[in-house]
Amino acid sequence: MVKRFVESSLALAALIALSPVLFLVAVGIRLSSRGPIFYRADRVWLDNARFTMLKFRTMHTDQRASSSRITAGGEDPRVFPFGSFLRRLKIDEFPQLINILKGEMSFVGPRPEDPKFVENNYTEEELETLRVLPGLTSPGSLYYYTHGESLITTADPEKSYVEKVLPTKLALDLVYVHEASTLYDLRLVIQTIWVLSCVLAGRTNFPEPREMKKLAMPSPVAVLPGAGQGEFQSAESDRRSRPQVRKAAVYENELANS
DSSP states (O other): OHHHHHHHHHHHHHHHHTHHHHHHHHHHHHHHSSSOSEEEEEEEOGGGOEEEEEEEOOBOSOOOTTSOSSOOGGGOTTBOHHHHHHHHTTGGGTTHHHHHHTTSOEEESOOOBOHHHHHHHOOTTGGGGGGSOOEEEOHHHHHHHHTGGGGOOSSOHHHHIIIIIHHHHHHHHHHHHHHOOHHHHHHHHHHHHHHHHHHHTTOOOOOOOGGGGGOOSSHHHHHSTTOOHHHHHHHHHHHHHHHHHHHHHHHHHHHHHO
C-alpha cells in the first residue's frame, strides 16, 4: 500500500514536471504522421489479466493488420523519423506514467508483454514474471534495449524476437522477481537513467547485465551475438524442458515421502 501511494505520487509529479515535453512530443507526432497521438497496446499483467498500456504513437497508422508486433530497430519502414527518435530515447514510454498512476504498472518490474507471446511462448516458469506488476524498466528490458534489439532481423522480426531475445529477457526478469527489493528497484532506476544518458551521448556498446551471472541456464550465452545456431537449438531445448524436469522431480519427491 505504501509503495502504491509513493509510486502514484511520483508518477503524478513526473507527469506535471514533464508536461511541457509531453506537449511538444504530441505536437511533433501530429506534424509527423496522421493519426492519434497515443498508441494503445493490449498487454498482459498480474495473473494473466489484460490491460491497455499507453505509448506515444511512433508508427504510421496505414499499416496492415497482419504487420509484425515487433519492430526491427531503425530499419522498420512503419516507424516515422520523429517516432524513431522517440523510441531511441524511450520517450515514447512516458505515457505509461498514467498506467502507474492507475495502479496498472510500477516503475520497476518485468515489461508487459503482448498476449500472443505470453500464450504461445511462455514456459510455466516464465509465467512467474506475471506475479508482480509490470514496470517501465527491468533487467530484461535493459538487456533488450542494449543488446536484444540488434538481434531482431527485418526478414522475420517476431521469429527472431522469440528465438533470440525473449528467453534471455524473461530469464533476467525472473532474477528480478525472485530478488525484488527497494534497493534493487533504486539501482535499476539509476542504471536505466545512466543507459539512456549514454545513448543520448552516442554510446552503442554496453556490458552484459550483471544478472547474467545468476542465470542457471545456457540460453543467455547462446543468444548473444556470435553464437552458433546449434548452440541456440540446444539451449532452447533445455529451456523448454525445464518445467517438465521440475515437475518430474517434485513427483519423485512425493513418491519418496509417501
